Amino acid sequence: MKEIAIDVPVEPPKELESLFLPIPKEYVEEVYRNDEFLILVGPQHPGSGHMRLIVRVKGDVIQEVIPDPGYVHRAIEKIAETRLYVQNIPLVERPAIMDSANLNLGYVRAIEDGMDLEVPERAKYLRTILAELCRIGTHLYDAAILSVFLGHTTGFMYPFGIRELICESLVKMTGARFTSSFIIPGGVRRDVSKEILDWIYSATFAIEKRLRSFERLFIKNPTVVARLKDVGVLSKKEAIEFGVVGPFLRASGVEYDVRKVEPYEAYDKVDWDIVVADDGDSYSRFLVRVNEVAQSLKIIRQCIAEIPGGKVISDQICEGNDIRGEFFEKLAGIVLPAGEFTTLTEAARGSVIYTIVSDGESNVPYRLRVVTPGWLYLRGFMESLKGERLADLQAIYGSFGYFPPEADR
Amino acid sequence: MIEVLIDLIRYFLSILKSNQLDIPLIKPIIALIMKIVAQIPIPYLSNLVDFILAVILWRPLFAVVVMPGLTVLMIYLLYIVWFERKLTARIQWRVGPLEVYRPLRGAIQALADGIRYLFQEAIVHKDAHRPYFVQLPILAFIPVLLPIAFIPAGNVVGIKSPYAVQLTIAFISLIPITVIAIGWASNSRFAFIGSVREALMYVAYEIPFIVAAISMIFLYKSGDPYIIVENQWIPGAILNPLAFLVFLIAMLMATSRLPFEIPEADQEIAFGPFVEYSGILFGLVMVLAYEKLYVMALLFTILFLGGWNGIYISLLGDLNAPIWLTIKTIVVISIIAMVRSMYARYRIDQAIRIGFSWLLAFSMVALAIGVVIGYEGGI
Numbered sequence: 001m002k003e004i005a006i007d008v009p010v011e012p013p014k015e016l017e018s019l020f021l022p023i024p025k026e027y028v029e030e031v032y033r034n035d036e037f038l039i040l041v042g043p044q045h046p047g048s049g050h051m052r053l054i055v056r057v058k059g060d061v062i063q064e065v066i067p068d069p070g071y072v073h074r075a076i077e078k079i080a081e082t083r084l085y086v087q088n089i090p091l092v093e094r095p096a097i098m099d100s101a102n103l104n105l106g107y108v109r110a111i112e113d114g115m116d117l118e119v120p121e122r123a124k125y126l127r128t129i130l131a132e133l134c135r136i137g138t139h140l141y142d143a144a145i146l147s148v149f150l151g152h153t154t155g156f157m158y159p160f161g162i163r164e165l166i167c168e169s170l171v172k173m174t175g176a177r178f179t180s181s182f183i184i185p186g187g188v189r190r191d192v193s194k195e196i197l198d199w200i201y202s203a204t205f206a207i208e209k210r211l212r213s214f215e216r217l218f219i220k221n222p223t224v225v226a227r228l229k230d231v232g233v234l235s236k237k238e239a240i241e242f243g244v245v246g247p248f249l250r251a252s253g254v255e256y257d258v259r260k261v262e263p264y265e266a267y268d269k270v271d272w273d274i275v276v277a278d279d280g281d282s283y284s285r286f287l288v289r290v291n292e293v294a295q296s297l298k299i300i301r302q303c304i305a306e307i308p309g310g311k312v313i314s315d316q317i318c319e320g321n322d323i324r325g326e327f328f329e330k331l332a333g334i335v336l337p338a339g340e341f342t343t344l345t346e347a348a349r350g351s352v353i354y355t356i357v358s359d360g361e362s363n364v365p366y367r368l369r370v371v372t373p374g375w376l377y378l379r380g381f382m383e384s385l386k387g388e389r390l391a392d393l394q395a396i397y398g399s400f401g402y403f404p405p406e407a408d409r
Numbered sequence: 410m411i412e413v414l415i416d417l418i419r420y421f422l423s424i425l426k427s428n429q430l431d432i433p434l435i436k437p438i439i440a441l442i443m444k445i446v447a448q449i450p451i452p453y454l455s456n457l458v459d460f461i462l463a464v465i466l467w468r469p470l471f472a473v474v475v476m477p478g479l480t481v482l483m484i485y486l487l488y489i490v491w492f493e494r495k496l497t498a499r500i501q502w503r504v505g506p507l508e509v510y511r512p513l514r515g516a517i518q519a520l521a522d523g524i525r526y527l528f529q530e531a532i533v534h535k536d537a538h539r540p541y542f543v544q545l546p547i548l549a550f551i552p553v554l555l556p557i558a559f560i561p562a563g564n565v566v567g568i569k570s571p572y573a574v575q576l577t578i579a580f581i582s583l584i585p586i587t588v589i590a591i592g593w594a595s596n597s598r599f600a601f602i603g604s605v606r607e608a609l610m611y612v613a614y615e616i617p618f619i620v621a622a623i624s625m626i627f628l629y630k631s632g633d634p635y636i637i638v639e640n641q642w643i644p645g646a647i648l649n650p651l652a653f654l655v656f657l658i659a660m661l662m663a664t665s666r667l668p669f670e671i672p673e674a675d676q677e678i679a680f681g682p683f684v685e686y687s688g689i690l691f692g693l694v695m696v697l698a699y700e701k702l703y704v705m706a707l708l709f710t711i712l713f714l715g716g717w718n719g720i721y722i723s724l725l726g727d728l729n730a731p732i733w734l735t736i737k738t739i740v741v742i743s744i745i746a747m748v749r750s751m752y753a754r755y756r757i758d759q760a761i762r763i764g765f766s767w768l769l770a771f772s773m774v775a776l777a778i779g780v781v782i783g784y785e786g787g788i
Binding site for chain 2: 037039045046047060147148149150151152153154155156157158161217218221223224226227389390391392393394
């Protein structure tokens, strides 16, 4: 197609200089010389999270997107250096509060790794149930955000309605809707009764039933398919190159799941499949997570059916089965041996890496390194935007479920 | 001097009296009012009341100001905003507006919003073209409201014209220009993208929309609403279902309802051309699409749903036609409001592809159907 250009001198707007953008002045001038356009999406924009996307568009087609994250950076790694090991448990689950159990689990496992703690079987099953409940909650949350990005407000309300059941289950189990800090070194805080587990078991069927109406209304909606199909494609090679993780890597055809590769907790004892798609487009990224919800429900049901009896806290920590009343006494003084302890956990949005560096004598970490999935797939997210239309920015954003507080930590 | 004035008033009164609405239901009420007024000892009061009543019941004014004109339009705006929100809420497992007057289930929420807009500061930002920015929301009402003068409801008509359908389409086609101008005057990046999208959508739906309307004009062999409605002993929707479909989808596109809510996509470009507006100016531009929907639904009812045909209640007299027209129009709009909670938003290129591929093709087939049915002198 022949391009028609009119030579009109255009000056870059003044605000591009005054906003402290992470791009040099020459870049802005080059963009405007090339008859292109810089659009700042966010941080105050209905279609962005707490981050700024500097979108370079030619006509309606995105040429390049430069992310400007860090608006919700909370210095979690630094704060962790000044607190006791147990005091960090509520801290590390803050990056993504809807996915708290998974983030919590990774940190606690790093401590257990350092202290060589044996976790009782029943506690492992309870931790798996918690992690999977949070995974479903996060996937539903992301589906809701994706729907509202596509202008489908009913698709926004349904997952949040369904997510109430997850929150209710978490309330019954732990006492909090999320950020329960229920997983502690050596086990879980307290035992969960059979009635509550039965309630959660029946709740999984209620969730499944409601998900079917969501599927009819949103997942198979022709307008949704038209918006997401063949948009923001990441091939298998690209996805590996850009270091994409979690369901978004699996959507590009890579069969990798930490829960299968290095099983932790009860994941090797229950029967479930890795969900993989081949297309690598926005729709398959969404579908992978929809199907993961079904797998998670399956895992929860098996866990509840097969849960063994016994203690929920390790003998090395506490003689009784209830740590309530002596929590501080037992856990405040823990000191990790000198060394570096790393765990890899599959959170809802992908692998989360925790590294604790201990000097062997202080009761606070010498250094805590947290790499959340959002930060890992940000590159892949930016690359998949190239060559798409401006309206697809929100569709791809939603399909990645990018959550700035999680990425910024 | 005073005699001349009284003569003038008498002359006006005779003009008004010659074209009065005939409603048997309110005749006794008027008689009662006149009887009461006659007993009050104030000079010329009964004449004044008589004059006011004559003005209200004068057919052209009644059509434009009361029904199906501005008064019904205002009530419709209050109703449709409430109904749309309430319906969406029901589908989405919510309650919807409720707290603004609970006995009516939050029905005057739109009125409360309107009052809020009225007292809010209308900010005109530094980069805007100030005169155009302030004028255009008001100027935009000219093409939106003028068609109401031409759309008849039985005997109740503002300006009688054999080309009423064509005129209405012409006015509807002018509306996007004002919206594009609004975006241009805002002088902001998102407003600019919104105006371009509005222009592209205009290109996408305008041809199928006009062709569908022309096919109905061919079918009835006239653009005169009276002839069109008279001929519809079978509704136009059954005579030419393709034109019906095309018109319906074009209506969704033209009023940026949800599958095609592209120019105003709030998650993408933050309300598009209207992004910079606030206060009462925002209130004005927000109701623009609803009013456009009302005018288009009136045209839709006349072309496809038999206009003001309905069960004749002799007690209502001349009021029958406007009431039937209004009821049908509001039912059509209420059904269209449901689409909002069912679909996601298409992308601009997909919408244009829909407009230029099968929507255009369907409209051409509809035109052929219209010509064939109309040619045989048929219906």
